[in-house]
Every structure is written in structure tokens, then in C-alpha cells.
Amino acid sequence: xxxxxxxxxxxxxxxxxxxxxxxxxxxxxxxxxxxxxxxxxxxxxxxxxxxxxxxxxxxxxxxxxxxxxxxxxxxxxxxxxxxxxxxxxxxxxxxxxxxxxxxxxxxxxxxxxx
Amino acid sequence: xxxxxxxxxxxxxxxxxxxxxxxxxxxxxxxxxxxxxxxxxxxxxxxxxxxxxxxxxxxxxxxxxxxxxxxxxxxxxxxxxxxxxxxxxxxxxxxxxxxxxxxxxxxxxxxx
Numbered sequence: 674x675x676x677x678x679x680x681x682x683x684x685x686x687x688x689x690x691x692x693x694x695x696x697x698x699x700x701x702x703x704x705x706x707x708x709x710x711x712x713x714x715x716x717x718x719x720x721x722x723x724x725x726x727x728x729x730x731x732x733x734x735x736x737x738x739x740x741x742x743x744x745x746x747x748x749x750x751x752x753x754x755x756x757x758x759x760x761x762x763x764x765x766x767x768x769x770x771x772x773x774x775x776x777x778x779x780x781x782x783x784x785x786x787x
Numbered sequence: 788x789x790x791x792x793x794x795x796x797x798x799x800x801x802x803x804x805x806x807x808x809x810x811x812x813x814x815x816x817x818x819x820x821x822x823x824x825x826x827x828x829x830x831x832x833x834x835x836x837x838x839x840x841x842x843x844x845x846x847x848x849x850x851x852x853x854x855x856x857x858x859x860x861x862x863x864x865x866x867x868x869x870x871x872x873x874x875x876x877x878x879x880x881x882x883x884x885x886x887x888x889x890x891x892x893x894x895x896x897x898x899x
Contacts, residue, residue, distance in 0.1 A: 715889060716876065716892075721886060729881075731886070765830070775833045776821075778823075778830030778832070779830050780828075780830055781828075
């Protein structure tokens with residue numbers, strides 16, 4: 674089975690712009706979670722989708738949003754980018770809905786905000 | 788508030804020795820705990836899951852313990868190899884969903 678794929682792998686944006694990141698989960702997986710990783714804050718949970726519904730949301734401002742499509746692919750959007758949004762954004766999929774399911778992470782999208 | 792702590796300092800050990808990494812948590816009563824490995828520029832890779840009613844779990848050279856009284860998990864790599872050099876993260880669920888909270892990770896360096 675192909676692993677979790679994320680596009681694009683690298684992205685450079687300027688402050689105030691918006692960005693959309695894409696995640697394709699492992700075939701058959703219905704749960705997709707998004708995380709932000711920075712050197713200072715580590716890996717932080719953004720949100721989780723299961724069967725097109727947001728089940729959980731982390732402590733991030735409303736500028737961060739996401740959605741999941743019927744084929745389980747997911748996108749996350751960040752509007753009005755700030756310098757502090759520079760990070761590695763990771764997507765993880767799991768079969769769902771059990772909370773003990775292993776998380777399979779993608780390679781991440783490295784976002785740089787100038 | 789809920790907190791997960793891992794030793795932020797790198798752990799340097801000699802090849803062949805046993806590496807022991809610690810994960811402490813406060814204000815949690817997690818049903819399980821997971822350990823992941825992360826290499827630079829890559830996403831974390833799942834290693835082991837241990838449930839609250841399990842004291843110990845093994846997988847090849849890896850061993851994880853889970854002490855719910857001490858609120859601590861220990862992660863051991865026996866007969867360590869340079870290829871084991873990476874950052875190791877522990878993670879616990881905040882609720883019934885897949886909302887994992889990760890520790891800051893401990894970087895392990897195994898020297899030949």
C-alpha cells in the first residue's frame with residue numbers, strides 16, 4: 674500500500690497570504706489528523722477528521738481550518754499567514770474510528786512565511 | 788494543566804549499549820501511550836503502543852514499560868546501533884479521538 678502523501682513538500686509564502694495543503698491518506702483509512710511541528714513548540718495537534726466530520730480540534734486560531742472529502746483526502750488552509758506559521762505541517766492517517774489506531778504520518782509540508 | 792515531559796537534552800551512548808528514554812506525564816490518566824521515531828525532515832514513525840493495563844511490551848530490540856502510578860513510561864533500545872540515532876517521541880491521547888499530545892522528544896545519538 675502506498676503511504677500517506679502530502680503536497681506540496683515545500684512552500685514559501687509571504688505574510689498575509691493564504692495557503693492550502695493537501696493530504697492523501699493510506700487507502701482504506703478514514704481518519705486524518707493534522708499537526709504543526711516547530712522547534713520551539715514541538716508537535717502540536719491541529720484537528721482530526723473522520724468520515725468528512727471534524728471530530729477534534731486543537732488550540733489554534735480560526736485562521737487554521739480544514740476539511741475532508743468523501744474519498745478521505747484532506748486539505749488544511751491557513752489564512753492571513755503570519756511569520757510564526759512557518760513550520761512543518763504533518764498529516765497522519767489511521768483506519769479509524771478506534772482511538773488506539775496507529776497514526777501513519779506523511780513526510781510533511783515545509784511552510785516558510787517571509 | 789496536562790503536560791508530557793521528555794528529556795530535551797540529547798542522549799549519547801556507545802554502540803552495543805542499552806539506551807533508556809523517559810516520558811513523564813502529569814494530570815493524565817491515559818488509556819494508552821505510544822512511542823514514535825522521527826528522523827530529520829521526515830514524519831514520525833509508529834513504534835509501539837502500550838495500554839494502561841500492560842506493564843511491559845517488547846518488539847525485537849525495543850522494550851516499553853508503563854507505570855501508571857509513577858505516571859511514567861520508559862523506552863529501552865538494547866544492543867543499540869548507529870542506525871537507531873533519531874528523535875524519539877512519546878504520545879498520549881487527550882480524549883477518545885485521535886487527538887494525540889506529543890512530548891518534545893529526546894534525540895538519541897549512538898556512536899560507533
